[in-house]
Amino acid sequence: MEVDTVSDIKTLSIDIETYSGYDLNKCGVYKYVEHPDFDILLFGYAVNGGEVQVVDLACGEEIPEKVISSLSDESVVKWAFNASFERVCLSMWLRRNHPDHFRSYSIEGDSVRNYLDPEAWRCSMVWSAYMGLPLSLEGSGAVLGLEQQKLKEGRDLIRYFCVPCKATKANGGRTRNLPEHDPEKWDLFKSYNKRDVEVEMSIQKRLAGYPVPGFVWDEYHLDQEINDRGIALDMKVVEEAIELDGQTREELQETMKELTDLENPNSVAQMKQWLSDQGTEVESLGKKDVAKLIEEVPEDQKEVLRLRQQLAKSSVKKYQAMQNAVCLDGRARGMFQFYGANRSGRWAGRLIQLQNLPQNHMEDLEQARELVKAGNLDALTMLYENVPAVLSELIRTAFVPAVGRKFIVSDFSAIEARVLSWLAGEQWRTDVFVNNGDIYCASASAMFGVPVEKHGQNAELRQKGKIAELALGYGGSVGALKSMGAIEMGLQEEELQPLVDSWRSANPNIVRFWWDVDRAVKKAIRQRKPSVLKGIRFECRNGMLFITLPSSRQLSYVKPRMGENRFGGESVTYEGVGATKKWERIESYGPKFVENIVQAISRDILCYAMKTLRHCFICAHVHDELIIECSMNVDLSVICEQMGRTPPWADGLVLRADGYETMFYKKD
Structure with missing residues (x-):
């Protein structure tokens, strides 16, 4: 042309x-x-x-x-x-x-x-x-x-x-x-x-x-702006951490060789054989298995397994990713893939992968950070038992604001729990959020019929409330509790099914919502008739299932049809990228669709906050958290207030954003 x-x-x-x-x-x-x-x-x-x-x-x-x-x-x-x-x-x-x-x-x-x-x-x-x-x-x-x-x-x-x-x-x-x-x-x-x-x-x-829709393109353009802006890295921390990790690993390897006489004590096969020679038979040397094993074996084996735990820390890979990605001006860019998770529209991480950074729990984070910047291995070894663990906890702190600025980090409190409660009409939960209560305590209280306070009466039940909240909101059962670490947290096998039953009894509207969604999806596929549930529209046309969210954004499922699940019951299937990363037919059902919907709405709320705060220099975001680079006089409370505003399409949803100021990124 x-x-x-x-x-x-x-x-x-x-x-x-x-x-x-x-x-x-x-x-x-x-x-x-x-x-x-x-x-x-x-x-x-x-x-x-x-x-x-x-x-x-x-x-x-x-x-x-x-x-x-x-x-x-x-x-x-x-x-x-x-x-x-x-x-x-x-x-x-x-x-x-x-x-x-x-x-x-x-x-x-x-x-x-x-x-x-x-x-x-x-x-x-x-x-x-x-x-x-x-x-x-x-x-x-x-x-x-x-x-x-x-x-x-x-x-x-x-x-x-x-x-x-x-x-x-x-x-x-x-x-x-x-x-x-x-x-x-x-x-x-x-x-x-x-x-x-x-x-x-x-x-x-x-x-x-x-x-x-035009508003999704607007979100994409804002995403591109955030990727273009990038986030500054303290390359002194990065380079010294890589150097210290190398020195530490070398020393750990030598110590393990002395203790075991193994040529390569990092080898799984050699370590299994060594343990076997000491009278300890093991099937796996995975992270959880080693932690459990340390409690059971004699002291000489404990020492070797502890050293192995330290060697297993992969913190250096994150620092190397920073080194690989940093631009000439000291900023890392391009870390967010817009619509990387197409079942919900959430972002996927790229390069350094901010979405799966290790958490930090050290009280003296700043002191440890300065020792790493100084390359002081002797002081680190003297003050901290596990140097690789320290380097792991310091990964977040390599992200810093530009000179003369600070970070404001603000995130939504229990966003998925709030959205699920709002959609299902579980009013007692919404009342907890209105009163700024602790949902884990409130959930435990509703499950066990007694008052539960975080640091007060029946405080031991809060952990059960927490794990139930994290594992059971989308139809999960005993398996979900186990994969969330219920056994490691001290719960007994026989406690798990009663925990599932108690949570579901305390949340009847959420359970009902799972199966209302299940029926709406099946009706759309079978009868080709649209239906609306809680402001969400379900319809099939031209070989696609569309779920239209309150924001008016649509979730799309390719070639949906009714099929049979592995238990012989009826299920919905559609085509998509499955767990194998290949295009395949995927089986789903009501609670799983609810998970997609809740996560998608949570994502839309984050987008609404990003648009509200687009006048600020948003330089990164992690799950439901925004990292803003701003001048020293910006008011934290104003940022949190603006972030916590409820979108006009979510009337009745109670939101709250909390935050903190910092001169390096961390988990507050």
Whole structure:
């Protein structure tokens, strides 16, 4: 499609192929583009849905001026699959090659200044995820049954042209493959680039009847802003922690060798044999098994197992991930995958994975942190029994605000419990939240019929209330209690079923809500009739089950049908990415759908808070918590008040946000 001017361009569909000396999987796109050798090799594009063009930049071709101009034109909508990759790469490419065409959207004091405004970008991967489809171009194309599929040779071509190669005699000692080194492969690579744009546009056409709502695109743009902003790292803490971990591990290994005479005391097989030689037979050396074993074995074996526990701490991997991801300005970026969990729409973690950081429980966190920064292993060893455990607890503290600023960390209190209680109409629970009560104490009190206070009468029952709350809200039974650690917490096997029965008796409306949802889903699938329950709409159309939430966002389930579960009963199944990470048919039922719904609504509430606080510099978020980088005079109570506002679509839901100020991230 020929266009004369930029004003003729309404949409651009883009796919690029790139080269960098950095490993994209380890460092993420933001650092990837900072390598001096970073470049765009191929630029595939289509204007206004027309024929795909491929510009061979590596061989000297040039992108038309009007197309370059449109990259920073906010009136031109740019489409790509995983658009953040194209947007960040093109931001760097424009800054280096066409600085007159680069425009940042940053305001004074913000750190998003190096990237194009995400407002003009749309991501077909997000669209796929919104529809319950895979988060890959190949996977989405296959599930949708597109005529044109992604070329399977792509991975080999990318490995050949896009990453450094090993110097060998056969390749003349070169460390990079260029087009002239294999013209036939290069022609195939251009076809691959073209096909990706075609497949991306085909996905758009196939999903055209199910548009992503504007407010979800607004959430995506805010997500991109947070990823662009990044969060600062104290690299002194990171580097010293890696160094100390190496020294400590070496010493632990040597001590274990002396105690056991084993060549590799870290080997599971060798350690099992050593224990067997000492008269202790074990099937597993997992974390829980070792902890239990330590209580039972003689003192000499205890010492070896304690050392093994220390060696098992994997804290150094997080520090190495920080080292890999940190950008030139000392900030880590790109850690959040929008719609990474497509059953609920929640984020998934990337790179450093903030969602699964170890907690910290040390009282003298700041002192330990300073000793690590100083590289003082002697003091750490003298003051703390377990140095790897200290390094693990300090991981969070490597995240710091910019100089002259502070962090305000604010999170929702018991958000899922509040949402579930609100949806089910379990009024006694909502009353607890209204009065700022402790839901674990209140739950235990309702279950056992006696007053329970956290540090007062019947305080020992609070733990049972807590584990019941965490394990049983979505139909869980004895197995859920066990997987949540009930036995390790001191509960007896015979106590578990009565605990399940007591919790369900105390929460009849929640139990009823599970099965009301179950019936609504089955009615939608069987009868193709929509129904509304507690402001949630269930309907099937065009081979999809849609659950419309109070926020008006939809959850999508592909090809739902009635099937039979492993017990011979009736169940709902649909297609999705299962526990094996493969596309498969997944079995579900009422309580599981309730879990999806509650987590999805909790996610929507977090998004509402993020939009309320978008005038602040949100630099990270973890589960139901926001990390805000702000000036020293910002009032914590104001931030918490704004975060805790109930969305207009959740009338009657009682929310509360609590927070703290800190000069390094931690779990308060």
